[in-house]
Amino acid sequence: MAFLFDSFEGWKQYCEEHNKSLHETVLAFEAEQKGRTKDEVWAHLSNAYHVMKDAVETGLHEDMQSQSGMINNGAKKVFNYPTPVLSPEFQRLISRALAAKEVNSCMGRVVAAPTAGASGILPGTMYTLQEIHQLDDEQIIEGLLIGAGIALIIEQKASLAGAVGGCQAETGSAAAMASGAIVHCLGGNIDQVFNAVATTIQCMLGLVCDPVAGLVEVPCVVRNASASAIAFSSAQIALANVNAVIPVDECVEAMGEIGQSMEARYKETALGGLAATRTGQAISKRVLIQDIEMLPDEEQQEG
Amino acid sequence: MSERSSVFDMIGPVMIGPSSSHTAGVVRIGRVARRVLGKQPDEAQITFYNSFARTYEGHGSNRAILAGLLDFKTDDVRIKQALDIAKEEGLKYNFRSVGNASVFHPNTVKLELTAGERKVEVIGESLGGGVIRIPKLNGFTANFSAAHHTLIITAKDVKGSIAFISNVLANDNCNIATMSVSRKGKNDLACLVIEMDSGIQPIVQQYLSHLDWVQEVLYIPDIDF
Ligand code: SF4
Numbered sequence: 001m002a003f004l005f006d007s008f009e010g011w012k013q014y015c016e017e018h019n020k021s022l023h024e025t026v027l028a029f030e031a032e033q034k035g036r037t038k039d040e041v042w043a044h045l046s047n048a049y050h051v052m053k054d055a056v057e058t059g060l061h062e063d064m065q066s067q068s069g070m071i072n073n074g075a076k077k078v079f080n081y082p083t084p085v086l087s088p089e090f091q092r093l094i095s096r097a098l099a100a101k102e103v104n105s106c107m108g109r110v111v112a113a114p115t116a117g118a119s120g121i122l123p124g125t126m127y128t129l130q131e132i133h134q135l136d137d138e139q140i141i142e143g144l145l146i147g148a149g150i151a152l153i154i155e156q157k158a159s160l161a162g163a164v165g166g167c168q169a170e171t172g173s174a175a176a177m178a179s180g181a182i183v184h185c186l187g188g189n190i191d192q193v194f195n196a197v198a199t200t201i202q203c204m205l206g207l208v209c210d211p212v213a214g215l216v217e218v219p220c221v222v223r224n225a226s227a228s229a230i231a232f233s234s235a236q237i238a239l240a241n242v243n244a245v246i247p248v249d250e251c252v253e254a255m256g257e258i259g260q261s262m263e264a265r266y267k268e269t270a271l272g273g274l275a276a277t278r279t280g281q282a283i284s285k286r287v288l289i290q291d292i293e294m295l296p297d298e299e300q301q302e303g
Numbered sequence: 304m305s306e307r308s309s310v311f312d313m314i315g316p317v318m319i320g321p322s323s324s325h326t327a328g329v330v331r332i333g334r335v336a337r338r339v340l341g342k343q344p345d346e347a348q349i350t351f352y353n354s355f356a357r358t359y360e361g362h363g364s365n366r367a368i369l370a371g372l373l374d375f376k377t378d379d380v381r382i383k384q385a386l387d388i389a390k391e392e393g394l395k396y397n398f399r400s401v402g403n404a405s406v407f408h409p410n411t412v413k414l415e416l417t418a419g420e421r422k423v424e425v426i427g428e429s430l431g432g433g434v435i436r437i438p439k440l441n442g443f444t445a446n447f448s449a450a451h452h453t454l455i456i457t458a459k460d461v462k463g464s465i466a467f468i469s470n471v472l473a474n475d476n477c478n479i480a481t482m483s484v485s486r487k488g489k490n491d492l493a494c495l496v497i498e499m500d501s502g503i504q505p506i507v508q509q510y511l512s513h514l515d516w517v518q519e520v521l522y523i524p525d526i527d528f
Contacts, residue, residue, distance in 0.1 A: 005307070026310060029310075030309060030310045033307055033309065034309045034310075034311075036309075036311075041310055041311075044310070044311055044314075044315065045310075045314060047317070048314050048315055048317065051317050067360060067361055067363065068361055103320065104320030104321055105320060105321050106320065106383070107319055107320055107321065107326070107363045107366065107382060107383040108319065108320060108380065108383070109317065109318070109319055109320075109378055109380050110317070110318065110319075110320055111314060111315055111316075111317050111318075112315060112316060112318055112323065113313070113314045113315070114312075114313050114314075116318065116320055116321060116322050116323055117322070119320070122314070144314050145310065147313070147314065148310040148313040148314050151313035151314075152307075152308060152310075152313060155308055155313075163431075177313075213358075213361060214358055214361070215321065215358075215361045215362065216320070216321040216322055217321075287360075287361050288357045288358060288360075288361060289356065289357050289358075289359070289360055289400050290357075291400065292356045292357065292400040292401065292402040293399070293400065293401045293402070294401075294402050294403040295401060295402070295403045295404050
């Protein structure tokens with residue numbers, strides 16, 4: 001059944017032939033491939049969701065200052081700002097995504113979903129979706145299952161790692177997972193879920209990984225907020241059956257192709273983009289350890 | 304092709320930030336070293352190499368390695384306070400940065416630990432995603448991941464010793480996943496590293512350590528438990 005998570009096309013076909021919903025097939029995959037029961041998977045995901053919500057609260061209530069000083073309680077400021085630019089819900093969404101990701105940057109407990117760099121996106125989106133639509137945890141967990149299925153395919157066809165595919169692979173994949181989950185939770189069908197994924201990937205394509213000083217802080221934290229917003233905008237578009245035109249599998253292939261041709265300096269090496277700016281370099285000089293002993297050549301062989 | 308990922312990898316693991324190679328992986332290396340020493344160290348000389356040499360502070364790997372030595376797990380929220388907790392518990396530590404060590408993986412850390420009379424040296428590599436490898440242990444080549452149950456036997460290099468040990472383990476129903484031997488010199492001490500799918504009974508460990516040609520038997524169960 002591994003073929004199921006080779007492509008979205010194959011996933012859909014399997015669901016239709018077996019008359020199963022998307023999340024049921026993810027459970028079946030896990031049972032067959034990893035020998036885990038439905039209860040085990042369910043317990044893992046409800047714990048993960050619990051940790052996500054905790055991370056949001058921690059980020060909004062505890063002191064969030066990173067070792068480098070680049071992260072300094074931004075989520076709280078956004079949460080408490082008097083004027084919502086769109087709506088109070090939007091303000092909460094953005095501050096929650098920031099909050100969970102700030103917790104990650106400040107050595108707090110998070111869920112890598114799919115990676116640590118993107119660990120604010122599912123917490124921000126799922127927490128806010130649940131609140132607005134009064135969903136119960138069960139529905140959110142179904143959404144997370146579908147998110148996991150989406151990530152399994154992206155990992156297979158492209159990559160989930162910034163060092164391999166740039167930031168599109170990290171925050172882009174997390175946004176795709178979130179938008180698929182949102183559409184499912186709001187009653188969307190398979191086509192609508194996949195359309196949301198396709199639309200999200202189209203919005204996130206090409207994003208490079210250029211963390212200042214190599215730390216997972218700038219621009220990672222704000223990208224968790226923007227990716228969360230994109231997850232919602234794509235879900236809004238997809239639910240209305242606005243076709244993404246390029247099928248989801250091809251969107252993921254495009255992401256893989258772009259990731260492959262991206263130069264190494266845009267893949268977590270902190271040599272390009274924001275990391276290479278004057279200010280980025282100055283910060284790097286300040287926060288990274290400069291006092292390093294260099295081994296003489298003969299000692300290099302010692303090990 | 305590599306094994307398929309799981310739902311647990313896509314939504315998970317639960318971890319302490321900022322990154323699995325700089326925190327979770329490093330905590331695991333610390334946990335392994337503590338087990339090799341057999342208890343909490345009184346003193347730890349910690350050397351970060353290559354890419355770690357520059358970034359260990361910014362990424363919190365200094366806290367992560369002490370957390371491991373304090374026996375915290377990879378998702379323990381106290382990791383962030385490990386510098387203070389180590390001080391409170393009387394664990395003396397010192398950090399050193401060394402670049403240019405081309406024989407080492409980019410993310411390598413060396414631990415020289417002391418507890419009373421006992422001293423050990425462990426080198427660990429953080430390979431990404433929290434996965435680790437221990438290339439060297441007390442000067443012997445070790446090459447284990449600590450993801451299985453690991454048995455480390457230091458013994459005189461006598462004839463038939465490997466066959467003997469495998470036999471003992473087979474009788475305890477242990478499935479050996481990997482096994483490697485490293486010697487410091489001919490007829491000198493040998494270090495045997497055995498990774499097993501399941502754990503061994505305490506009595507087996509005791510039996511092996513009482514053999515007169517065996518110097519020491521270390522048993523490291525799955526490092527996350
Ligand atoms: S910029 Fe790089 S390190 Fe930061 S979130 Fe994106 S992929 Fe991760």
